[in-house]
Amino acid sequence: MPVLVVGGGLSGLTTALFLGLYGVRPLLVEKHPGTSVVMKARGQYPHVMEALRIGGVADAVTAASPGGTGEFYMALAKTLSGPVLRGIMTEGEMAMSHVSPEDWAMASQERTEEILAARARELGARLRFGTELVSFTQDAAGVTAVLRDRAGATTRTVRARYLVGADGRHSPVRKALGIGMHGRGHLGDVFRVFFDADMSAAVSGLEGNVAGGGRFALFHLLDPVPGVFYTTDVPGRYGYIRGMSNDQPDYTGWTTAQCEELVRYGIGVPDLAMTVVGTGETTITCEVADRFSDGRVHLIGDAAKVVPAPGGLGGNTAVMDGFYLAWKLAMVVKGQAGPGLLDSHDPERRPVSEMIAEQQYTNTVERLGPDLDATGAAAPIHPVTQVFGYRYAAGGAVVREVGDAGELLEDPTAPTGRPGSRAPYVPLDAVGVPSTTSLFGRSFVLLAGTGADGEVWARAGADAAARLGIELPVHRLGGWEKAYGVTPGGASLVRPDRFVAWRAQGPEGVGGLEAALRAVLDRPSA
Known part of the structure; x- marks a missing residue:
């Protein structure tokens, strides 16, 4: 086979889609039984929508956004009831119509992955969920990989000319290659709670039927503790993230009642009636792989870099990693380019990833982790320059x-x-x-x-x-x-x-x- 893609998240699915678009039929394996069902990242910058337009899925991604548009509301506020200290990306500074023909979309990662997977299959990519990479070796002519069907526990060996490691932040592919990571490392942990409640009164001042799912909204809250409140794809369902701080409690074994009180205290609505529907703890890391390529293996997405969420360029960069790598792989596989074309993957994508990692760290200090050491934090770069001005x-x-x-x-x-x-x-x-x-x-x-x-x-x-x-x-x-x-x-x-x-x-x-x-x-x- 020409290309084996390991990992079925945003970066892997995008790679498979564009390889199919360029006439190459890859095999993608993903250890989970399907695309993500966990509420994750949201939002597509216009440069990503340009790529998705080329791939034939831009309209579907826009339609999957709350209200079917790219409109959103984000703010840095003392509490959910105010005062709002400033809007985030809502005062026109994120308008990009002067540099792009595309608008924003606000689709969630879980819905975007479904769209990418369907289009990749349509273009001839073979997607094998519930299949994991056991091991691989490479030589001068290609990569030999052992795959395991997790349902039947059977293994098989496949041969590919190239392997793409899109297998996430803990990337077994990256670790097998002995590639280290550099950057600020582990920043802390956050605790998230998903809950159902009637929040219509709390968000009644926002335009676009936020409570009814007609518009995405997110608040970075500072008092009484750092935290984030945001809407989801399900009307009446919301997320709350307790931000990083030096006095972070141990959430192990927390009861539903404790989680409810955490949310009420964090958003400043002490008598809110709610139903907790999910909880979890997330490690916040900021680091980049020491190299993105090793012989016939190339890293993309979270396998290549892991960045904090504030700024929204983690998932967006993952999509673009796949888009930027796929055309090179396709031309080499089809004999239209020599293998040296792929040598450009690391020097082109790693400096951009390092810049984005530092920018997201700066955002994290301001919005999510005021106790973090801000010494040496990068000066903010305008988002338009970050996504349209890199070279x-x-x-x-x-x-x-x-x-x-x-x-x-x-x-x-x-x-x-x-x-x-x-x-x-x-x-x-x-x-x-x-x-x-x-x-x-x-x-x-x-x-x-x-x-x-x-x-x-x-x-x-x-x-x-x-x-x-x-x-x-x-x-x-x-x-x-x-x-x-x-x-x-x-x-x-x-x-x-x-x-x-x-x-x-x-x-x-x-x-x-x-x-x-x-x-x-x-x-x-x-």
């Missing part, structure tokens, strides 16, 4: 330009179009082409102008595609050039994941197109 430079699968200092971030509202940067979103007037972003996702794309030079680029693109045996549609359009940093006679080569691989300022660069493709794809000329 791939040193070691990435791009043709780096002379003078590029290799900055990790740039301002996406003032894009440079440099190789390694995200291809800028430019709305277009062309019939059937709403924006540059709508052109990307299925293959490499060459953008060129509408004049005579554009015709030269079109011929060069067709010739290079034929010689390399790849798809390379050439789109001749006007109005995009300035944002991409080229003249009307220039061109920009964009990877399937919407990052600029190479560009030519003018028509004189046409002879470098095939060489650029060969460099990015690890296809040295004969």
Whole structure:
């Protein structure tokens, strides 16, 4: 088989989906009997929705959001009844329509996983739940893995060209490779309680029928103790998380009555009638794997990094890990790229993961763990820059330009179009082409102008595609050039994941197109 994916969470399912989209039929194994049934993360940033649009599931994810929209309310408040100290991502600072054609969605992880799994199967991926990885070895030609059916306790051996470790924060794959973790490590533990209650009076001041499930809401509460109150997909069901503190009690063996009092005290509603429907303790960790690749094995999702929840980029980054890795695996497996293309996985994804880990730690200190040591905490980076402004430079699968200092971030509202940067979103007037972003996702794309030079680029693109045996549609359009940093006679080569691989300022660069493709794809000329 071409690819074995171990782990059926957000990152593994996304990898399987996009491998199927690109014509590769993977096998995914997951030890649990199905997708997640535990209430977990929620929310999809617009850059994730762009990827899900390419994968054919964006509308389904939006429909699975509370009220069928991406609207939400988040606040940092003294208590549930106020005062609200500030809105979190609700004052327009999270608007991203100037850098993306997509809006937010607010689907829960458990519903999103169902959607991803169904689409992956539709595209030919083989999903085997209730199946665990027992062991694996790798050699120069592939990976040999032993799998066990947990229901029948039978084992079988499979052979794959590549293995993707998407098996969670405790990742047996990562541990088997001897890959360590670095970062801030264990931060503390939080206790969560899910309960049914009539909270309509408490949230009556919020728009969007919050109590009836028409809009997601979350409060980071500071008094009398740090905690989080939030809505769920079930109308009338809510979650409460007791935040981290130095005087955290031992919750082992707590009775239902004790959990009820914990919630009443934490949200400041002493006479609330409720029914506790679930409890659990969660370890909060902030660390990143020392490397994301080892031979023919590549780590993604929580196997590659574990970050605190505040900021919402843990699950979002897991989805993007799968999206960014799948096209590379597919092109290598199909012989369109050399194995060196996969060497870019670690240098492209690890620096971004480290940046996000530190940003989520900063958020955690403010919202969930005021007793944490804030010494050395990273200065906040605007969320729009975090998700649309990160770059791939040193070691990435791009043709780096002379003078590029290799900055990790740039301002996406003032894009440079440099190789390694995200291809800028430019709305277009062309019939059937709403924006540059709508052109990307299925293959490499060459953008060129509408004049005579554009015709030269079109011929060069067709010739290079034929010689390399790849798809390379050439789109001749006007109005995009300035944002991409080229003249009307220039061109920009964009990877399937919407990052600029190479560009030519003018028509004189046409002879470098095939060489650029060969460099990015690890296809040295004969």
